[in-house]
Amino acid sequence: MLLRLLPWLAAAWLMAIGIYGMITSRHYVHLIGCLSVVQSGTYVVLLAIGFVWHAGPPIFYDHPPGTPAVDPVMQALVLTDVVVGAAVSALLLALALQLHKRRQTLDPEELEPVP
Amino acid sequence: MKYRRALRYALSILALLVLAPAVVLVALHMPAFGGQLLAYGATVNAHVPSMRQATNVVTAIIFDVRGADTLGEEFIFAAAITGLAVLLRGGRGEDASREPIHADGRQLPARSEAVALLIRWMLPATIAFSLYVMAHGQLTPGGGFQAGAMLASALLLLFLGDGYRSWRQVVPPVVMQLLEALGAVGCVAVGLLPMLLGAGFLENVLPQGQPKSLTGGGLIPLFNVAVGMAITGGFVNALVEFLEETRVPKEGDS
Numbered sequence: 113m114l115l116r117l118l119p120w121l122a123a124a125w126l127m128a129i130g131i132y133g134m135i136t137s138r139h140y141v142h143l144i145g146c147l148s149v150v151q152s153g154t155y156v157v158l159l160a161i162g163f164v165w166h167a168g169p170p171i172f173y174d175h176p177p178g179t180p181a182v183d184p185v186m187q188a189l190v191l192t193d194v195v196v197g198a199a200v201s202a203l204l205l206a207l208a209l210q211l212h213k214r215r216q217t218l219d220p221e222e223l224e225p226v227p
Numbered sequence: 228m229k230y231r232r233a234l235r236y237a238l239s240i241l242a243l244l245v246l247a248p249a250v251v252l253v254a255l256h257m258p259a260f261g262g263q264l265l266a267y268g269a270t271v272n273a274h275v276p277s278m279r280q281a282t283n284v285v286t287a288i289i290f291d292v293r294g295a296d297t298l299g300e301e302f303i304f305a306a307a308i309t310g311l312a313v314l315l316r317g318g319r320g321e322d323a324s325r326e327p328i329h330a331d332g333r334q335l336p337a338r339s340e341a342v343a344l345l346i347r348w349m350l351p352a353t354i355a356f357s358l359y360v361m362a363h364g365q366l367t368p369g370g371g372f373q374a375g376a377m378l379a380s381a382l383l384l385l386f387l388g389d390g391y392r393s394w395r396q397v398v399p400p401v402v403m404q405l406l407e408a409l410g411a412v413g414c415v416a417v418g419l420l421p422m423l424l425g426a427g428f429l430e431n432v433l434p435q436g437q438p439k440s441l442t443g444g445g446l447i448p449l450f451n452v453a454v455g456m457a458i459t460g461g462f463v464n465a466l467v468e469f470l471e472e473t474r475v476p477k478e479g480d481s
Binding site: 131165183191203206207209221 | 231232235236239243254257258259260261262263264265267268269271272273276277282283284285287288289293296297300303304307308310311314315317318366367368370372376439458461465468469472
């Protein structure tokens with residue numbers, strides 16, 4: 113039973129600590145890191161949905177098509193997730209760099225509204 | 228300062244209160260872990276290997292079954308890298324420098340020969356492996372996205388081993404910008420190619436080739452290579468833009 117719940121618990125834990133970090137973050141680079149942690153939770157969720165006991169990878173190179181395999185759609189979604197995540201992290205870090213250049217701070221609570 | 232933090236927490240709790248019921252509702256209706264394959268995945272697993280002569284079903288989904296989504300994903304990536312370049316150049320200007328960073332009164336450390344030698348061994352091997360992963364995308368685990376990220380990291384090894392100047396000489400940013408653009412154009416061209424043959428956008432009408440061969444899969448290897456080029460160019464451009472942030476261009480640099 114615990115083994116069946118473990119992937120969901122791991123995903124929930126990753127998302128919870130990521131969201132907690134984002135809410136309490138005092139530095140935008142730290143906040144972007146927390147966003148990546150939340151996103152790791154989504155990888156675990158997707159892979160856990162696609163998992164099937166006693167099934168191989170959905171790659172039929174050395175075992176013939178028709179042998180049990182896990183869900184390839186979820187794995188394709190995780191790949192999309194990873195690529196978009198990397199690109200978005202890069203963009204957010206560039207935003208943080210620009211913010212630091214203009215306002216000399218990366219603390220969300222010290223930023224004043226633009227007059 | 229204090230009220231701002233209170234406001235932030237209050238808004239976060241409000242957002243969580245709105246989202247939490249939805250999460251609980253979804254969690255209660257999740258399929259059992261490790262049980263049955265979902266219908267879409269089972270159908271794809273049953274039919275795609277024989278229809279496409281592609282043994283890696285994940286790649287077949289990305290570049291064929293859901294090819295239009297991948298086109299969108301590729302352009303999300305291109306848009307993010309373009310946005311990054313616009314943001315950073317907006318603050319810094321268009322000038323670029325080939326010279327390594329220099330702070331007054333601080334010597335540049337000499338490059339370690341052990342590191343340089345190791346990189347010269349590892350670099351060709353890493354490039355060859357990434358090209359292998361790209362070429363075998365439809366057969367074994369891999370594909371254009373993975374290969375592009377690996378190739379970009381392989382090129383960054385040159386920076387580690389031979390320093391910034393050599394890196395910029397061997398991997399000129401303008402070539403990488405062209406590579407990214409050509410890759411993005413290639414993705415669209417791969418979609419338009421079947422239309423010239425009278426089929427739909429991204430419809431896999433090319434000859435499917437032999438199973439377990441590099442040419443198997445029709446459009447899949449072409450799309451794969453186009454995405455690999457775009458991702459390589461995009462990642463190297465992102466690295467160049469971030470590295471440019473650390474240096475001050477002098478007059479006459481190119």
